[in-house]
Amino acid sequence: MHRSLIQHLYLHIPFCHRVCPYCSFYKHTPGNTDMAAFVDAILNELTLHQRQLDLRPKTIYFGGGTPTALSRSHLTTLIHGLRQRLDLSDLQELCLEANPKTVSPAKATLLRDLGVTRVSLGVQAWDQPTLTLLGRDHAPDEATETFHILRDAGIPALNLDLMFSIPHQTLDIWTAGLHHSLSLKPDHLSCYNLTYEEDTDFLQRHQTGELDQNQDRDADHFGTTIDLLEAAGYEHYETSNFALPGRRSLHNQAYWQGADYLGLGPSASSTHQRTRWKNISDTTRYNELLSQNRVPIVESEDLTDNQWLMERIALELRTAEGLSLSRIAPSIAHWLPTLQTENLIHLTPTHLHLTREGKPLVDQIAETLIPEEPK
Numbered sequence: 001m002h003r004s005l006i007q008h009l010y011l012h013i014p015f016c017h018r019v020c021p022y023c024s025f026y027k028h029t030p031g032n033t034d035m036a037a038f039v040d041a042i043l044n045e046l047t048l049h050q051r052q053l054d055l056r057p058k059t060i061y062f063g064g065g066t067p068t069a070l071s072r073s074h075l076t077t078l079i080h081g082l083r084q085r086l087d088l089s090d091l092q093e094l095c096l097e098a099n100p101k102t103v104s105p106a107k108a109t110l111l112r113d114l115g116v117t118r119v120s121l122g123v124q125a126w127d128q129p130t131l132t133l134l135g136r137d138h139a140p141d142e143a144t145e146t147f148h149i150l151r152d153a154g155i156p157a158l159n160l161d162l163m164f165s166i167p168h169q170t171l172d173i174w175t176a177g178l179h180h181s182l183s184l185k186p187d188h189l190s191c192y193n194l195t196y197e198e199d200t201d202f203l204q205r206h207q208t209g210e211l212d213q214n215q216d217r218d219a220d221h222f223g224t225t226i227d228l229l230e231a232a233g234y235e236h237y238e239t240s241n242f243a244l245p246g247r248r249s250l251h252n253q254a255y256w257q258g259a260d261y262l263g264l265g266p267s268a269s270s271t272h273q274r275t276r277w278k279n280i281s282d283t284t285r286y287n288e289l290l291s292q293n294r295v296p297i298v299e300s301e302d303l304t305d306n307q308w309l310m311e312r313i314a315l316e317l318r319t320a321e322g323l324s325l326s327r328i329a330p331s332i333a334h335w336l337p338t339l340q341t342e343n344l345i346h347l348t349p350t351h352l353h354l355t356r357e358g359k360p361l362v363d364q365i366a367e368t369l370i371p372e373e374p375k
């Protein structure tokens, strides 16, 4: 039987020591979860998929949640388990998300010894009032310290995750945070505009008027981010992502380019030959299903051509490579001269790129370029 190749693997580790009020990813405190059973379950899930799929990962990404919430022995079992089951001769990136206070020097050294090539550190902000509003339990100094621990352990590439346009965050506060980030010389920076997500405390507090949204502040913070980071030598290669030359995230780039990927763990999603499926968002149930050798999938759909195209447009438009002109339907091509006259886009013979003026309007421009769903 011909088994198709998948080159990108995602593992969802749903544990956080404390749950942040703005975050809608599937996660929970470890509580009384049997961590050893969870590690067994996720390795078992991999084995089940290997009956159908030929997995030769170029990238492996541990997200969550907070993967570094796992103990050293569980991290070791998990990564050794992957090494035993997978052909890793093509592996170029093994990335793990971490947050401050979950990485001791011993854990950082272990990660390096296990072959981790990149750590993405969730810092979010560098000032105490913003960290307090975000419900983060680390102080600014502790994030700096964790960064140095990772550097000193010799992890090859480090990313910082930051969020901007948070209520009460002035442009000066955000800019000072960017300067502090740059002083650490990270390889990569992800800077996300705060969004109010479904089923979060923050959305409720936004709806009662306690937490505001401000488009001028969004645009000012984003524009300053682009100017400062580009001046410091970082490529703005995706709306929320900046990298030193040669330091882009290969895993995330594969998503944006439309590659197939397999996601393991509760709530993980996967895409294979235009079929997308999603795992159950319930760790206890996930562990139970896998202890019975049952796949933990709860939803699966075949993406229509139009769904696929809409997603390609939305994602490609966010990247420095730009949107392939072949994706633009004749029925909407008449928008291009207008967008050009407004200096929002720049066209090459093959691609459409956002200009500096167009970048903050990425979502509106994507809407203009996506054809309406046929009725």
Ligand SMILES: C[S@@+](CC[C@H](N)C(=O)[O-])C[C@H]1O[C@@H](n2cnc3c(N)ncnc32)[C@H](O)[C@@H]1O
Pocket (backbone or CB within 6 Å): 022, 023, 024, 025, 063, 064, 065, 066, 097, 098, 099, 100, 121, 122, 123, 124, 161, 162, 163, 192, 193, 194, 195, 196, 197
């Ligand atoms: C799933 S989290 C994992 C990182 C890690 N657990 C941490 O927070 O320290 C990935 C990133 O998504 C971003 N994020 C989460 N919720 C967000 C929101 N509501 N708006 C914007 N960015 C958000 C944060 O920057 C966060 O670091």
Ligand SMILES: C[S@@+](CC[C@H](N)C(=O)[O-])C[C@H]1O[C@@H](n2cnc3c(N)ncnc32)[C@H](O)[C@@H]1O
Pocket (backbone or CB within 6 Å): 010, 012, 025, 063, 064, 065, 095, 097, 120, 159, 161, 190, 249, 252, 261, 262, 263, 267, 268, 269, 270
């Ligand atoms: C918001 S991005 C942050 C990337 C980070 N800025 C970096 O450059 O490494 C990562 C988050 O997206 C989610 N995620 C990524 N791939 C996923 C997948 N296949 N299934 C479910 N969630 C996924 C996870 O919650 C993960 O923590």
Ligand code: SF4
Pocket (backbone or CB within 6 Å): 015, 016, 018, 019, 020, 023, 024, 025, 027, 064, 065, 066, 099, 122
């Ligand atoms: S932002 Fe990170 S630490 Fe906070 S709840 Fe979400 S996954 Fe956990």
